Amino acid sequence: MAASVGTASFAQIDWAGQPVRIEYRWVGNAPPGAPVLVFLHEGLGSVGMWRDFPARLCEAAGVRGLLYSRPGYGRSTPREAGERWTPRFMHRQAEEVLPPLLRALQLDPARDPLWLFGHSDGASIALLHAAAFPEALRGAIVLAPHIFVEEVSVASIQQARNAYLQTDLKQRLGRYHEDADSAFWGWNDIWLDPDFRDWNIEREIAAIRCPLLAIQGLDDEYGTLEQIRGIARVLPHTRLLELPDCGHSPHKDQPRAVIEAAVRFLSEAG
Numbered sequence: 001m002a003a004s005v006g007t008a009s010f011a012q013i014d015w016a017g018q019p020v021r022i023e024y025r026w027v028g029n030a031p032p033g034a035p036v037l038v039f040l041h042e043g044l045g046s047v048g049m050w051r052d053f054p055a056r057l058c059e060a061a062g063v064r065g066l067l068y069s070r071p072g073y074g075r076s077t078p079r080e081a082g083e084r085w086t087p088r089f090m091h092r093q094a095e096e097v098l099p100p101l102l103r104a105l106q107l108d109p110a111r112d113p114l115w116l117f118g119h120s121d122g123a124s125i126a127l128l129h130a131a132a133f134p135e136a137l138r139g140a141i142v143l144a145p146h147i148f149v150e151e152v153s154v155a156s157i158q159q160a161r162n163a164y165l166q167t168d169l170k171q172r173l174g175r176y177h178e179d180a181d182s183a184f185w186g187w188n189d190i191w192l193d194p195d196f197r198d199w200n201i202e203r204e205i206a207a208i209r210c211p212l213l214a215i216q217g218l219d220d221e222y223g224t225l226e227q228i229r230g231i232a233r234v235l236p237h238t239r240l241l242e243l244p245d246c247g248h249s250p251h252k253d254q255p256r257a258v259i260e261a262a263v264r265f266l267s268e269a270g
Helices: 053-061 089-104 121-132 151-166 169-173 180-191 226-234 255-269
Strands: 009-015 018-027 036-040 064-068 114-119 139-143 212-217 239-243
Touching: 009 089, 018 053, 018 089, 036 053, 036 089, 036 121, 053 064, 053 255, 089 121, 114 121, 121 139, 139 255, 151 169, 151 180, 169 180, 212 226, 212 255, 226 239, 239 255
Parallel strands: 036 064, 036 114, 114 139, 139 212, 212 239
Antiparallel strands: 009 018, 018 064
């Protein structure tokens, strides 16, 4: 773990009339006033599961980094037992959770240059936030985003379900989540729900105005290149990076390439 990775803290927000605890962590050594890069984790991610990548990127780019665990993940408030997410679960994170968290941490888009860095579900949430608040962001970097549901995604998520039930995946996730069942079943149940098959945000992302960098591995087991190429068709200003020898987690499989591309994008787009 990089030395600049700080200890986790907690913020309290109101979500749908309920108090919710959000785990967060600042990384990087940039001074106050430097741009802020907000990291949005994948469907089974958390603050801890990013490991040292955010600190490495922020140090290379000269920005401040903010990591947080969404409700149901990490050390944030777990999902209620029996609670099932709806097909709009990513919309709610983008529109109802991230804005009050930024306010709780006294981050004002009018004063603080804000950028998003999202992976997988977190990348989709980044796109939805950029679409809902088109004037709030300086730009966004999205890794392996989903803009519609593909059969390859459903098949891989079914395999994850089998692994959770039959292997030590639950124990491994337990190192990073206060309630591994909360994290896993919230994500897995909705992605395998037949009502989710028609989920599609291609029209919504047309509202995005900020610069975008979309990155995906050629060997992504959770989606095809049509995900990022679809973004570019809707938003021609999008920069694409398609990485060989890379699966669903470019920041783990090709960290140097991702950092170099992100630093260049932040510099030029900023």
